Amino acid sequence: MTSGEAEVSRRRLTSGPGTLLVWLYGVMVVGAVSRSAYQIATEFDRAALAYSLSAVAGVVYGFITYSLVRGGETARKAALACCVAELVGVLTVGTWTLIEPSAFPDATVWSDFGMGYVFIPILLPVSAIYWLRRSRARNGDAA
Template sequence: MSEPVKVREGAAGASDDKPGFDLGSGPGRLLVWLYGVFTVAAASRSVVQVILDFGRAPLAYVLSAVAAVVYAFITYSLVRGGETARKAALVCCAAELAGVLVVGTWTLVEPSAFPDATVWSDYGMGYLFIPVILPVTAMVWLRRSARR
């Protein structure tokens, strides 16, 4: 009887853009799910607010729409996988965290600028602070995935 032939990973001709492992597996699967839920939540909220009452708080409603686009891109990148998608998601998570910190601080310092809340208001307090925790967790996961 012969032994099975072992195939060496990373053989010549393999694409550099293929992931060492799937970004959407393990803890990454939870991140995909959470980002997917936040995409739907932020997009739904902003669409309804823009249609029904845009004049009341245009800045808040536009920022919720921006959050939805960022969440959607990160979700797509995690599902797609690969080194390029990992790097793009990492940059978007950093931008998301910066947005949450800027908007969160802005809503506390000058509440009158936001007559209605955004997804990122008060550091995401209306969403159990997940908007501030999620990008940090995702960046840790994405950095960890680069080492595999």
């Protein structure tokens, strides 16, 4: 909130609520990447589409986590774009799994809007987009 905060050359995105976001994104990275790596390695043929989508989700989560930790305006914009892509992904896959369950013999991270992960996958991008937009507004005030 102080003006000193804005003088840091690469502005932090991990202060305040950002800490919680980084933590939750970190958890999702570990969850999605380890899950898809294991499933792709052991039983890829059973549900190739579902496991590939989980892997994609893991990569997106990884990139957002990295951007949040790195900080700065470019990273903020990149993270914002990825959060929008993530939200679109969750909505698409969530709707898809409800309409066409036969396409998914096994669940993905984003199945049923992330129900298997306490709906964190759908809540996370919404709160992250809010936080990242607010970070820009605060920066504008200070400058």
